[in-house]
Structure formats: C-alpha cells, structure tokens
Amino acid sequence: MSKINTREALDKAAKKGLSTLIPAKIKITVGMSTSGIASGAQGVYDALAAEIKKRKLSILLTKTGSMGMDCMEPLIDVMAPGKPRLSYAMVTAAKVPQLMDEIAKGTLEPIRPFYRTDGEQSLITGEKIKFVKGALPKELKEIPEINEVPFYKKQIKIATRNCGIIDPENIDEYIARGGYSALAKALTQKPDKLIDDVIASGLRGRGGGGFPTGVKWRSCREAEGDIKYVICNGDEGDPGAYMDRSVMEGDPHSVLEGMIIGAYAVGAHEGFIYVRNEYPLAVANLSKAIEQARANGFLGKNIFGSGFDFDIRIAKGAGAFVCGESTALMASLEGKAGEPRAKYIHTVEHGLWNRPSNLNNVETWANVPVVIARGGKWFAGIGSKESTGTKVFSLVGNVKNVGLVEVPMGIPLKEIVNDIGGGIPGGRKFKAVQTGGPSGGCIPAKLGSLPVTYDELSKAGSMMGSGGMIVMDDKTCMVDIARYFIEFLESESCGKCVPCREGVKRMRDILEDICKGKGKEGDVELLQSMSQAIIDGSLCALGGSAPNPVLSTIKYFRDEYDAHIKEKRCPAGVCKPLITYSVLKDKCTGCMRCAKVCPTKAATGEKKKTHKINKKLCIKCGACLEACKFGAIKVE
Amino acid sequence: MKKTATKTETVDKKIKAIVDKYKGDKTALIAVLQDIQDACRYLPKDALTYVAEKLAVPVSRIYEVATFYNAFSLKPQGKHLIEVCAGTACHVKGGFNLLEKLERELDIACGDTTKDELFTLEQVRCLGCCSLAPVVRIGGNIHAFLTQDEIPKVLKTYKEM
Ligand SMILES: Cc1cc2nc3c(=O)[nH]c(=O)nc-3n(C[C@H](O)[C@H](O)[C@H](O)COP(=O)(O)O)c2cc1C
Numbered sequence: 001m002s003k004i005n006t007r008e009a010l011d012k013a014a015k016k017g018l019s020t021l022i023p024a025k026i027k028i029t030v031g032m033s034t035s036g037i038a039s040g041a042q043g044v045y046d047a048l049a050a051e052i053k054k055r056k057l058s059i060l061l062t063k064t065g066s067m068g069m070d071c072m073e074p075l076i077d078v079m080a081p082g083k084p085r086l087s088y089a090m091v092t093a094a095k096v097p098q099l100m101d102e103i104a105k106g107t108l109e110p111i112r113p114f115y116r117t118d119g120e121q122s123l124i125t126g127e128k129i130k131f132v133k134g135a136l137p138k139e140l141k142e143i144p145e146i147n148e149v150p151f152y153k154k155q156i157k158i159a160t161r162n163c164g165i166i167d168p169e170n171i172d173e174y175i176a177r178g179g180y181s182a183l184a185k186a187l188t189q190k191p192d193k194l195i196d197d198v199i200a201s202g203l204r205g206r207g208g209g210g211f212p213t214g215v216k217w218r219s220c221r222e223a224e225g226d227i228k229y230v231i232c233n234g235d236e237g238d239p240g241a242y243m244d245r246s247v248m249e250g251d252p253h254s255v256l257e258g259m260i261i262g263a264y265a266v267g268a269h270e271g272f273i274y275v276r277n278e279y280p281l282a283v284a285n286l287s288k289a290i291e292q293a294r295a296n297g298f299l300g301k302n303i304f305g306s307g308f309d310f311d312i313r314i315a316k317g318a319g320a321f322v323c324g325e326s327t328a329l330m331a332s333l334e335g336k337a338g339e340p341r342a343k344y345i346h347t348v349e350h351g352l353w354n355r356p357s358n359l360n361n362v363e364t365w366a367n368v369p370v371v372i373a374r375g376g377k378w379f380a381g382i383g384s385k386e387s388t389g390t391k392v393f394s395l396v397g398n399v400k401n402v403g404l405v406e407v408p409m410g411i412p413l414k415e416i417v418n419d420i421g422g423g424i425p426g427g428r429k430f431k432a433v434q435t436g437g438p439s440g441g442c443i444p445a446k447l448g449s450l451p452v453t454y455d456e457l458s459k460a461g462s463m464m465g466s467g468g469m470i471v472m473d474d475k476t477c478m479v480d481i482a483r484y485f486i487e488f489l490e491s492e493s494c495g496k497c498v499p500c501r502e503g504v505k506r507m508r509d510i511l512e513d514i515c516k517g518k519g520k521e522g523d524v525e526l527l528q529s530m531s532q533a534i535i536d537g538s539l540c541a542l543g544g545s546a547p548n549p550v551l552s553t554i555k556y557f558r559d560e561y562d563a564h565i566k567e568k569r570c571p572a573g574v575c576k577p578l579i580t581y582s583v584l585k586d587k588c589t590g591c592m593r594c595a596k597v598c599p600t601k602a603a604t605g606e607k608k609k610t611h612k613i614n615k616k617l618c619i620k621c622g623a624c625l626e627a628c629k630f631g632a633i634k635v636e
Numbered sequence: 637m638k639k640t641a642t643k644t645e646t647v648d649k650k651i652k653a654i655v656d657k658y659k660g661d662k663t664a665l666i667a668v669l670q671d672i673q674d675a676c677r678y679l680p681k682d683a684l685t686y687v688a689e690k691l692a693v694p695v696s697r698i699y700e701v702a703t704f705y706n707a708f709s710l711k712p713q714g715k716h717l718i719e720v721c722a723g724t725a726c727h728v729k730g731g732f733n734l735l736e737k738l739e740r741e742l743d744i745a746c747g748d749t750t751k752d753e754l755f756t757l758e759q760v761r762c763l764g765c766c767s768l769a770p771v772v773r774i775g776g777n778i779h780a781f782l783t784q785d786e787i788p789k790v791l792k793t794y795k796e797m
Pocket residue numbers: 204205206207208209210211213233234235236237238321322323324325326327359360361362364365466540541542
C-alpha cells in the first residue's frame with residue numbers, strides 16, 4: 001500500500017471509501033459491537049452471507065459498531081441506491097430468508113423497518129449527502145425518519161460520529177467521512193496554534209474530572225524534556241458504562257487521529273493506549289486500525305510528509321479499577337502494580353518513566369479531530385458555556401430505551417431519561433439516576449430539570465464521570481446502592497492510604513449492618529463524619545470521592561435509611577434480611593410455576609388453587625418473582 | 637546458578653515460548669503474565685520463577701503484580717470460567733440473584749472451582765454489555781438477559797462441550 005502524504009491521495013482514499021459506504025448496489029450492514037454479537041449479530045451476519053451466496057445476489061455485506069439503540073439489537077441497515085437507509089431491529093438469523101425476500105421484492109412486509117434515514121451530513125466537512133433520489137415513495141413515508149424517532153431526535157453525535165455507520169476495519173470509510181483531514185490540516189499549523197484552538201473550544205476531559213484539555217496540552221508542551229508521551233485512557237472502569245468500548249470498537253481511527261494530533265501539539269513521538277482487560281474486540285479493532293494507519297503513513301516516520309514521527313502501542317489492563325487513575329495507569333504501563341501517587345507531582349512534567357506525559361480519555365481524543373477540523377469556536381457553540389460540546393452516556397438500568405446516547409451538554413436530565421430513554425418500563429416510578437460511577441452519586445427524580453454539565457452535577461453531589469448513567473426505579477433500594485458502591489471501592493482500593501483502606505471498610509460494615517436490619521440510631525451521622533475524614537485523608541480520587549454515593553443517598557433518600565434503621569424495613573424490597581415473599585390471593589391463578597422453580601420448595605400449591613410461600617424455607621432468591629406471569633408474588 | 641538452570645529445563649515449552657517472545661523486556665511483565673494466564677488458565681509457580689529469571693525482576697515483584705490485578709489467578713482454574721457481572725446496571729437488574737443461583741447449582745462459593753475442575757465461578761465488575769443486563773460470561777461467551785430459570789440449561793451445554 002502506498003503512503004498517503006498529499007491531499008490528493010487522501011481524496012482518492014475517500015472516494016474508495018465512499019464506494020463501499022454508499023455503494024452503487026444494495027448494501028446490508030450488521031451492527032457487530034460486543035453487545036450486538038452477544039445478542040446474536042454473528043448468527044445474523046452468517047445467515048445473510050449464506051443467503052446472499054445461495055441466491056447469487058450482488059449485495060455488499062458489511063459490519064459496523066454500535067448503532068446506539070442497543071436494546072434493539074441485533075440491528076441491521078439496508079441501503080439500496082437512491083433509497084433511504086432502512087434500519088431493522090431485533091433481527092434474528094431465522095428471519096433472514098424472509099428479509100431477503102423482502103429486499104429482493106422491494107417491499108416492507110412482513111418485517112417492517114424500525115426507522116429510515118434519508119441522508120446525512122459529514123461532521124468534519126459539513127458536506128450533506130442525500131440518499132434519496134427523487135420523491136420518497138409513499139409507503140416509505142409511514143416509516144419514521146431517524147430524526148423523528150424520540151431516541152435519536154435530541155442527540156448530536158460528535159465523538160460517536162462514525163459508530164454504527166462505518167466499517168471500523170476499513171480505514172477508507174473513515175477517510176470518506178472526513179477522517180484524517182484534520183490531521184492533514186493540523187500538520188500544516190504551528191503546535192501552539194493548535195493548542196490555542198483546543199483551548200478556545202472549551203473541550204474538557206471526558207474521563208471524569210473535566211480538566212480543560214488544551215490547558216493540559218500546553219503544560220505538557222512547555223514541560224522540559226526531549227522524550228514525551230501521549231496516552232489514551234481506555235480503562236473504562238466505571239461499572240455500568242461502555243461508551244469508550246463503543247468508540248474503540250466502532251471507530252478506532254477517531255481515537256488514533258486525535259492522539260496523533262495531540263502528539264504533534266505536545267511534541268511526543270510515542271503513544272500508548274491502555275485498554276481494559278474485559279474488552280477483547282476493542283483491542284482487536286484498535287490493533288487493526290494501528291496497522292492500517294501505519295500502512296497508510298498516518299503513523300510511523302514523516303507523517304504526511306511533515307517530518308513528524310509518531311507511533312502507538314496498545315497495553316492491556318489486568319483488571320484493577322484504580323488503574324483508570326492517571327498515575328496508577330502509568331505505573332501499570334511501566335509493568336508495576338497500579339498504585340496512585342501524590343498529585344502535586346504533575347504527570348505532564350513527570351509521568352510515564354518520569355517523562356512529560358499527556359493522558360486523555362478515549363472520548364476526549366475522539367473529539368479532537370472535530371475540534372481541529374471545524375475550529376474551536378464552532379465546537380464552543382455546542383452545549384453550554386462552561387461545558388461545551390457533547391457527552392456520550394451509556395443509558396442503562398431501569399429505562400425503556402437502553403443504549404449509547406450522545407447529547408449536547410446542558411440538556412436537562414429528565415429529557416435524557418424520559419424523551420430519549422422513553423421513561424421507566426413496567427409502569428414503575430422513576431426514582432433516581434446514578435452518574436459518575438463509584439465516585440459519583442444518585443440524583444433524585446425531583447431534580448430532573450438539572451442541566452447535565454460538569455458543574456451542575458457536582459453541585460448536586462454527583463459528578464459527570466466518564467458517562468455511565470444508570471436509571472433506577474422504585475424497586476431500587478438506595479441504601480443497598482450505597483452499600484454496593486462502597487463494597488466495590490473497598491475491594492478496589494489499592495490500600496496505600498489508611499483512611500481509604502480502613503475507613504471505607506468500616507463504612508461498608510456499617511452499611512451492611514443497616515441492610516441486615518442491624519443499623520443503630522446515629523449510624524447515618526457516623527457515616528457522614530467518617531466520610532469527611534476519608535475525603536480529607538486520601539491520596540487519590542478513589543478514596544477522595546469514595547463517600548459520594550453514600551453522602552448523596554443520605555442527602556436525598558434519608559427516609560430510606562430511617563426505614564431500614566428504625567423500622568427494620570426495606571421499602572424497595574431489595575435487602576434480603578428485611579423482606580418477605582408472599583402470594584397475592586387475588587392474582588394467583590394456581591399455575592404452579594413458582595412451585596416448580598422454587599429451589600427450597602418454599603412455594604407450594606395445587607393446580608388452579610392459590611399457592612403459598614413458607615417463610616421459614618424461603619431463601620428470597622426471587623426465582624418465583626421471575627417466573628410468575630401474573631404479578632402474584634409480593635415482596636415487602 | 638546450576639539450580640536455576642535445571643528449573644529452566646523443566647519449565648513447560650509453552651511458557652518458554654511466551655516468555656522468550658518478550659526478549660527480557662522488564663516493562664512487559666504484565667503482558668507476559670497475561671499470556672501465561674491465557675495459556676494455562678492460572679500462573680503456575682515454576683512459570684513465575686522462570687519469568688523472574690528471564691526478565692531479571694525479583695520474584696517478590698512478580699508476586700506483587702500477580703496478586704494486585706484481578707485478572708491473575710495463582711490457583712488452577714476450571715475448564716470454563718464463569719464470570720457473573722457485578723456492575724451497576726447488572727446489580728440494579730438483580731445480577732446478585734444469578735450469582736447465588738450459580739453458587740447453589742455448582743455447590744461452590746464465588747471464587748472457587750468445582751471438584752471436577754469444569755467450572756470456576758467469579759464475579760466481575762462490568763463486562764461492558766450493560767444494555768443486556770443482567771449478564772454472565774462463560775468461557776468468553778456473553779449470556780444476555782439471563783434468568784435463574786435458564787441457568788441449569790446453560791450449564792448443561794458447557795458440561796457437554
Ligand atoms: C479511581 C479512578 C478511576 C478512574 N478511571 C478512569 C477510567 O476508567 N477512564 C478514564 O478515562 N478516566 C478515569 N479516571 C480519571 C483519570 O484519572 C484522568 O483524570 C482522565 O483519564 C484524564 O483524561 P481526560 O482529561 O481526557 O478526562 C479515573 C480516576 C480515578 C481516581
């Protein structure tokens with residue numbers, strides 16, 4: 001492969017990419033992210049390939065990353081020249097022959113598309129592409145356009161601009177969407193000018209802290225030393241978050257391009273991507289992308305004929321949450337145990353191997369090419385004043401539309417939950433949203449109008465975090481959630497600081513007692529005072545923010561703590577020692593399902609007669625609740 | 637000197653090949669251990685002494701690293717590793733009930749291996765498939781929206797593998 005080092009060569013690659021992105025024949029694309037594959041996308045892909053071969057069809061079959069609405073996976077896109085792109089949800093391998101009939105005949109039954117896309121705009125170049133030639137056929141008008149689907153309507157995709165659209169293994173498709181043109185532009189500019197632009201964009205770190213990215217770059221640029229590094233934090237330790245996985249899997253080149261630009265700006269020639277151990281597909285797609293970038297001359301020596309050299313290596317994490325912390329991550333990269341160190345030694349001056357190192361999160365890096373291509377001012381026009389641009393969230397938990405969403409900063413929280421997320425399933429009540437992972441907190445439903453910005457979330461006792469957004473309904477116990485996070489942090493504390501190691505453990509003991517009904521009056525006050533000691537006496541932010549989940553639940557859900565401590569009652573019906581299972585007479589039909597699944601034979605009864613649960617035998621495993629189709633199992 | 641030489645001879649070919657690939661690069665310690673863990677499903681003692689010798693790192697450092705990270709195991713593991721997600725999304729959706737069900741079905745506690753060495757049961761913090769919660773990963777395969785009811789059937793398919 002010849003290296004791309006001129007604009008013309010880049011345009012040529014873009015043309016090639018366009019020929020598969022929007023081909024002159026029918027194209028079928030399968031969403032093959034980790035969760036897509038887990039939902040059966042590989043089977044769908046294989047069935048499509050077999051059917052295309054059997055019928056001798058001239059159809060292009062490709063793969064892509066997460067299309068966003070992950071609860072509807074497997075998702076596939078079908079595109080015929082001159083027609084809108086049609087997206088089908090919950091496709092199974094068994095449905096494939098039917099679907100192929102439909103595609104061949106050009107009809108929309110019996111498997112109706114979920115939505116259609118009439119065209120799109122390249123974020124990098126601003127160029128609009130219309131898929132539909134001429135008037136839209138009448139029958140297609142009945143299928144909602146993507147911008148009318150509530151899940152997508154309020155989203156603006158910057159960091160996930162290519163996810164679910166391009167084939168992540170095809171560099172030309174990335175280039176066709178404007179990829180690597182920001183790099184070409186950057187390499188003709190002075191590093192300081194680039195940094196000015198990043199500062200002007202207002203881009204802040206997406207990994208949690210929200211530190212201004214351009215300011216960090218400048219410190220690293222100005223730090224003394226011949227050898228400098230750039231690092232991408234792909235550790236994504238926040239449990240319940242998968243934004244970074246989706247970007248690394250679905251659009252690895254956006255991360256690479258961001259890093260190359262960053263390396264040029266700070267003066268680094270070596271880069272590292274630290275990827276979480278649990279993400280094999282992200283490692284595979286990043287590795288392929290690095291190879292392709294090298295082959296095309298975007299990595300290696302004399303990039304774009306500019307004289308600038310840079311290369312990237314991947315390191316796999318080994319399952320330690322604390323390694324997401326920047327100094328611990330660098331220790332881990334050096335092959336050591338990942339213990340954080342004091343913050344007063346700045347990593348931009350003394351980082352990896354004691355050399356100036358600039359570390360940013362995956363999503364931060366993925367934003368960089370857009371900032372450079374469109375200019376800092378353009379970027380600053382999106383979102384709110386102090387929090388510019390967009391944020392990707394993994395909207396999960398008890399919400400109807402579970403998936404990957406990217407929204408402009410400043411959007412009210414309830415719009416994410418109710419409009420994009422479609423509200424709470426099963427007729428339950430919206431109780432809280434957890435953001436910021438173990439360092440964050442729970443925001444109650446009553447604060448639903450809160451604009452999602454770094455500062456507003458912190459003021460509310462939570463934090464932006466890396467982007468996990470877990471929706472909780474009235475069946476979630478907030479004391480149990482506090483206990484859950486504290487237990488998580490206890491097991492993940494590196495043990496270096498006494499307040500974090502011992503204090504968090506003590507807090508866990510107290511919370512466990514409360515959940516068991518052994519809580520005492522004054523426990524809440526004790527938790528609060530211990531929290532302060534842990535916040536003050538911990539070296540890194542793991543300890544420093546560990547009490548947040550406890551403090552925020554006490555602040556907003558004190559009544560639940562009181563119910564556990566004073567009345568020995570778990571109002572949400574979660575804490576096992578405090579709940580009982582029983583059968584609702586008026587709902588039980590005597591179907592015997594509960595009796596069948598109960599592992600201890602606590603649930604018994606005769607056919608068509610009301611069943612009973614023996615409280616002495618019941619281990620509260622919830623099997624009957626899961627099995628009952630009539631809502632006849634009561635937990636209180 | 638002679639002693640270590642004999643050790644080097646007895647160490648598994650597989651492990652030799654892994655360690656030699658890194659050409660004595662000290663900073664690759666974690667990667668070396670990951671490869672050994674993948675190949676053997678745990679870190680055998682003689683492998684660690686061999687690594688110490690070849691990378692010229694004290695054995696104590698190797699143990700520090702091996703015990704710090706959750707991905708490493710010093711005990712032999714079962715043929716199929718069962719990882720129950722204990723991430724927030726899975727917790728909210730009752731993932732803890734799946735763990736208890738598996739403990740009952742396999743008659744082992746979390747962290748242990750069955751007597752027949754078929755299964756090791758572990759908890760993991762988020763598999764990144766939170767949209768499919770609750771999730772359990774067995775031998776690298778994700779089982780989405782898993783219910784207690786389905787567990788015996790799922791285990792059976794692995795027993796027959
Ligand atoms: C305990 C702990 C865990 C963290 N985990 C992550 C993580 O998984 N991913 C991440 O990008 N940042 C994580 N961070 C934040 C990083 O330390 C760092 O601030 C961030 O990666 C910087 O990149 P940014 O400025 O682009 O956000 C963590 C911090 C702490 C204290």
